[in-house]
Amino acid sequence: MSSMRDIKQRIENVRSVEQIIKAMDMVASTKLVKIRAQLEGVRPIYRELKRVAEEVGSQEGAKFHPFYKEREVKNSLYIVLTSDRGLAGSYNANITAKALEHMNQGKNEKIVAVGSKGYEYFKRKGKNIVQTIIDLPDAQVYYGTESLAKWLVDYYMTGEADEVFIAYTHFMSVLNYVPVVVRLLPVIIKETDKENEIKYEPNQDTFIDHMIPLYLHMKLFRAFSESHTSEQAARMVNMDAAGKNASEIIEKLTHLYNRKRQTAITQELSEIVGSVNILNKGGLHDN
Amino acid sequence: MAEQLTNAVNDKKITLNITTPRGLKFVEKADMVIMRCIDGDLGVLSGHAPVSAILGDGILRIINNGVVKKLALFGGIAEIGKKTVNIFSTIAQRPEEIDLERAETDRKELEALFKEKIEERRIQTSLILLRRTLVRIEVSMDLEEVEYFEEESEKREF
Numbered sequence: 079m080s081s082m083r084d085i086k087q088r089i090e091n092v093r094s095v096e097q098i099i100k101a102m103d104m105v106a107s108t109k110l111v112k113i114r115a116q117l118e119g120v121r122p123i124y125r126e127l128k129r130v131a132e133e134v135g136s137q138e139g140a141k142f143h144p145f146y147k148e149r150e151v152k153n154s155l156y157i158v159l160t161s162d163r164g165l166a167g168s169y170n171a172n173i174t175a176k177a178l179e180h181m182n183q184g185k186n187e188k189i190v191a192v193g194s195k196g197y198e199y200f201k202r203k204g205k206n207i208v209q210t211i212i213d214l215p216d217a218q219v220y221y222g223t224e225s226l227a228k229w230l231v232d233y234y235m236t237g238e239a240d241e242v243f244i245a246y247t248h249f250m251s252v253l254n255y256v257p258v259v260v261r262l263l264p265v266i267i268k269e270t271d272k273e274n275e276i277k278y279e280p281n282q283d284t285f286i287d288h289m290i291p292l293y294l295h296m297k298l299f300r301a302f303s304e305s306h307t308s309e310q311a312a313r314m315v316n317m318d319a320a321g322k323n324a325s326e327i328i329e330k331l332t333h334l335y336n337r338k339r340q341t342a343i344t345q346e347l348s349e350i351v352g353s354v355n356i357l358n359k360g361g362l363h364d365n
Numbered sequence: 366m367a368e369q370l371t372n373a374v375n376d377k378k379i380t381l382n383i384t385t386p387r388g389l390k391f392v393e394k395a396d397m398v399i400m401r402c403i404d405g406d407l408g409v410l411s412g413h414a415p416v417s418a419i420l421g422d423g424i425l426r427i428i429n430n431g432v433v434k435k436l437a438l439f440g441g442i443a444e445i446g447k448k449t450v451n452i453f454s455t456i457a458q459r460p461e462e463i464d465l466e467r468a469e470t471d472r473k474e475l476e477a478l479f480k481e482k483i484e485e486r487r488i489q490t491s492l493i494l495l496r497r498t499l500v501r502i503e504v505s506m507d508l509e510e511v512e513y514f515e516e517e518s519e520k521r522e523f
Contacts, residue, residue, distance in 0.1 A: 279418035
């Protein structure tokens with residue numbers, strides 16, 4: 079049985095952990111508001127560019143453009159978006175598991191690990207990591223994704239990879255986020271029966287050459303935003319749960335402490351009463 | 366009858382939507398829009414044939430009821446329909462959003478750079494930056510002109 083001092087010490091410990099949890103919860107919720115605004119901003123342009131990219135792809139002649147043409151797949155590149163820091167519940171585990179499941183469909187994979195959690199995970203699995211992006215500050219995400227998009231186009235065009243996938247966490251609501259794997263390149267063509275009479279300036283190939291990098295940039299930026307939003311939401315929800323657990327533990331320990339204290343007092347009292355009784359009867363030397 | 370007339374006037378207008386990574390930034394009716402594409406300027410009136418174009422770095426002019434508004438627009442694509450022009454760009458700045466002082470110092474720095482000997486690659490990027498700075502300066506000049514005219518008109522009223 080632990081002594082009263084031990085229990086008191088434990089209560090102190092749990093209380094300081096609770097403080098940290100509360101602070102992290104606050105940080106996550108402020109970050110969530112900020113990143114969510116960014117996500118809401120990027121979604122419309124992404125959606126529109128996706129529509130444009132699909133429209134161009136459905137045109138005759140676009141199917142042979144390198145960005146659209148399906149090649150024989152020798153190497154697949156995976157961009158996996160995870161977080162740099164933990165304490166986000168099952169957020170990282172979900173996305174790495176999803177990516178791994180996709181890779182196990184007989185792909186010869188190369189990995190771009192974004193976030194130290196993903197890097198550590200795939201390193202442990204002995205996967206082929208070609209690039210890592212760790213500790214990218216929030217303010218740098220926009221330019222970071224721009225250079226990543228450029229790198230990606232070069233990598234794809236030089237034939238180092240024949241298809242590119244991105245694994246990110248899609249943000250539905252604060253309580254609901256799903257890990258998804260989607261193909262970035264070659265760009266998916268959506269077949270439409272609709273007669274498309276749009277002209278392209280200066281010509282179709284140049285249009286695709288300029289539009290696709292912008293589309294990729296926006297797609298990456300959006301995926302990063304989705305992932306970051308999900309991460310902060312996951313952290314917030316988990317910290318909330320952890321905070322509740324800590325309060326519960328504190329309550330239980332306080333009960334235990336009080337009971338012990340009461341026992342000690344009762345014991346002392348009964349000792350005093352016992353001694354008084356004996357003294358009243360005339361001390362120990364009666365008879 | 367009057368309604369029909371206003372409708373007829375509205376029919377001639379095109380709706381301009383500019384979407385940036387920060388959301389739908391700019392929605393406006395206009396008589397004419399002139400944009401800078403990678404191979405020259407492109408003017409759009411109502412009833413234009415559907416065209417999608419690549420934009421370069423330059424000034425977007427929005428002409429409505431004889432008033433010209435200027436925006437700095439760097440890259441992106443434009444999707445032109447009969448009644449709408451949708452522009453998707455990473456940077457679109459109004460005159461009031463441009464920091465003129467910063468643009469001026471940027472221009473001085475870049476121009477000083479060209480006097481020195483620099484590598485070919487840096488010339489290319491610096492040229493793009495200089496072009497963007499010049500566009501910014503010209504667009505922000507527009508703001509001052511507009512303010513000037515507003516003061517004039519106020520004076521006339523009194």
